[in-house]
Amino acid sequence: MTTDKRLGDYIREVNVRNSDLKITNLLGVNLSKQFFPSIANIIGTDLSKYKVVHKNQFGCKFMSVGRDGILPISIMKDDEPAIISSAYYVFEVKDENVLLPDYLMMWLCRPEFDRQLAFYAGADVRGGVNYDDFCEMPIFVPTIDRQREIVSEYETLSNRIRLNEQMIANLEETAQALYRKMFVDGVDKENLPEEWRMGKLGDIAEVNSGKTCVDKSDIKDELYQYPVAGASGIIGFSSTYNYDEKLMTTGRVGTLGVVNRYSQQMYMADNVLVVRSKYYEYCYQILTSLDYSEITKGGVQSLITQTDLKESTIVIPPKDLLDSFEQQSSSIYSLVETKNQENSKLTELQSLLLARMGK
Numbered sequence: 001m002t003t004d005k006r007l008g009d010y011i012r013e014v015n016v017r018n019s020d021l022k023i024t025n026l027l028g029v030n031l032s033k034q035f036f037p038s039i040a041n042i043i044g045t046d047l048s049k050y051k052v053v054h055k056n057q058f059g060c061k062f063m064s065v066g067r068d069g070i071l072p073i074s075i076m077k078d079d080e081p082a083i084i085s086s087a088y089y090v091f092e093v094k095d096e097n098v099l100l101p102d103y104l105m106m107w108l109c110r111p112e113f114d115r116q117l118a119f120y121a122g123a124d125v126r127g128g129v130n131y132d133d134f135c136e137m138p139i140f141v142p143t144i145d146r147q148r149e150i151v152s153e154y155e156t157l158s159n160r161i162r163l164n165e166q167m168i169a170n171l172e173e174t175a176q177a178l179y180r181k182m183f184v185d186g187v188d189k190e191n192l193p194e195e196w197r198m199g200k201l202g203d204i205a206e207v208n209s210g211k212t213c214v215d216k217s218d219i220k221d222e223l224y225q226y227p228v229a230g231a232s233g234i235i236g237f238s239s240t241y242n243y244d245e246k247l248m249t250t251g252r253v254g255t256l257g258v259v260n261r262y263s264q265q266m267y268m269a270d271n272v273l274v275v276r277s278k279y280y281e282y283c284y285q286i287l288t289s290l291d292y293s294e295i296t297k298g299g300v301q302s303l304i305t306q307t308d309l310k311e312s313t314i315v316i317p318p319k320d321l322l323d324s325f326e327q328q329s330s331s332i333y334s335l336v337e338t339k340n341q342e343n344s345k346l347t348e349l350q351s352l353l354l355a356r357m358g359k
Contacts, residue, residue, distance in 0.1 A: 008135025010099045014090045016052045018083045023052060025082040029059055029072040033109055035082070050083040056101040057092045058108075059084045063128045066121030070114050075105040089131055103147040106154055107139055110354045140358045150357065157350050164339040164346075171339075175332045179285040182325055183317055195318040201286060202310030205277035209252060209306055210268030215239050228267045231255035241265040247276045248284055253303045256292040259284065263337070273309055279322050281329035286314050 024047070026038040053059045053076045060073035076082065084090070093101050107113060120133040142150070189198065201207070210229070216236040217224035224237040231251030246263040249272040250256070261284065268274050277283040295308050 005139060005141065006135060007137045007139045008132075010094055010104070010139065010141070011058075011091045011135070012094050013131065014051075014053075014057060014092050016090070017048060017086075018050045018052055019048050021048055023047075023050075023081055023083045025080065026050070027053075027059070027082045027084055029061060029074045029084070029088065031068055031070045031072055033070075033072065033074050033105075035059065035074045035076065038085075040085075047083065049086050051086055051088060051090050052081050052083055053090050054081045055079055056096075057090055058101075058105070059088050059090050060134075061088050062130060062134065063087065065114075065118055065129050069118050071108065071117055073108055075101055089134075097144060099141055100144065100147045100151060102151045102155075104139075106151065106354060107357060110357060112355070112358065113137065150353070154350060154353055157346050157353070161343050161346050164343050168336050168339050171332050171336050175281070175329045176285065176288075178325065178328060178332075179282075182321060183282075183285075183315060187315065189315060192315070197316050199314060199316040200310060201283070201312045201314050203316060204279050204314075205275050205283045205310075207306045207310045208274045208276075210249070210270050210272045210274055211242060212270045213238050213267050216267075226265050226267050227262075228269055229260065229262060229272055230269045231271045232258050233260055235269065238267040241267050243268055243274065245276065246280060247274055248280070248287065249274055250287055250309070251304070256296070256302050256304060257290075259287045261333070273304065273306060275309075279326055281326050281333065282322055285329075286312075 026040065026042060026047075027035045028038045028040075030036055051059075055076050055078065058073060058075050060071060062071070065071050093099050093104060117129060117134070117137060120129045141147075187193070187196075192198070213228050213236075215224075215238050216228055217238070218236050220227075220237045223239050226238045226241040227234045228236045228238050229249050231249075231253070232255045243262075244265045248259055248261050249268060250259050251271060252273045253271050255271075275283060275287065290312060292304065295304055295312060296302055
């Protein structure tokens with residue numbers, strides 16, 4: 001038996017304050033619907049007014065749903081409680097024998113839920129909603145056994161994604177360790193080995209700027225199928241592309257120091273620098289280890305030009321060592337790409353599972 005009722009029938013607000021100041025773990029909630037350690041300056045702040053959130057309770061912020069199109073909300077899964085700003089709402093499931101907290105979190109992650117809630121926000125000047133509006137949102141509640149099945153399916157996919165992410169991190173650490181062993185550890189830049197030399201990044205790489213993308217969508221579809229690369233990663237999709245090769249990018253303005261690898265048809269936006277090289281893997285390690293604050297020379301605005309990047313001083317080893325590193329590191333990143341592709345497919349399956357929840 002299934003029911004389709006209002007969310008408020010299954011949840012209740014919790015308003016417990018950190019009055020004894022025992023809890024110091026301060027968290028926030030991001031648009032990816034995850035808790036994260038807060039970076040707010042709490043020196044001199046009265047933490048007794050902050051709200052406490054326990055395991056299987058939810059924390060969310062309703063203030064900017066209309067602007068962002070997403071409700072920042074997450075479920076606490078840690079055994080130890082944490083505190084969040086008093087601007088957040090905390091709530092919990094009334095009866096976990098009727099509604100599983102993990103099933104509810106899945107329901108709240110559905111894009112359809114965010115779109116529907118954002119509709120309520122249209123009446124508010126600041127794009128916010130209130131707790132009462134939230135409680136009026138519909139929720140489809142299958143039997144508790146069916147909820148367990150759905151949660152289990154989703155968690156199986158999530159666990160596989162997490163395992164792949166761990167493997168990716170280990171592989172990247174292996175490539176970095178290889179780079180350091182071959183080109184950094186024990187290498188004296190003032191007294192380089194024979195056939196080694198100091199040079200510029202521009203000696204082994206081509207650097208160009210991306211272009212303004214005037215044809216961009218936030219949603220991928222049949223027309224807008226080419227990813228648009230910005231300073232921090234993919235920022236949308238375009239109906240056209242301006243690169244179709246193996247390359248890497250780093251931020252040109254604003255976000256600096258984030259290096260991304262691409263090997264497909266892409267549109268490179270105007271806030272990135274595009275780097276291409278025969279020694280792709282070596283250049284990648286160089287870009288991830290550069291001191292970008294030094295390159296910008298303390299300017300008021302974070303900005304790196306093509307010339308700035310090309311003129312960066314680097315160590316240039318002999319060709320045979322570069323070729324050897326390129327071969328070994330390419331094999332490592334081939335496995336990384338395989339795992340990334342697998343995670344992309346697993347994420348698609350998760351999205352399909354979320355979409356089917358209301359049917």
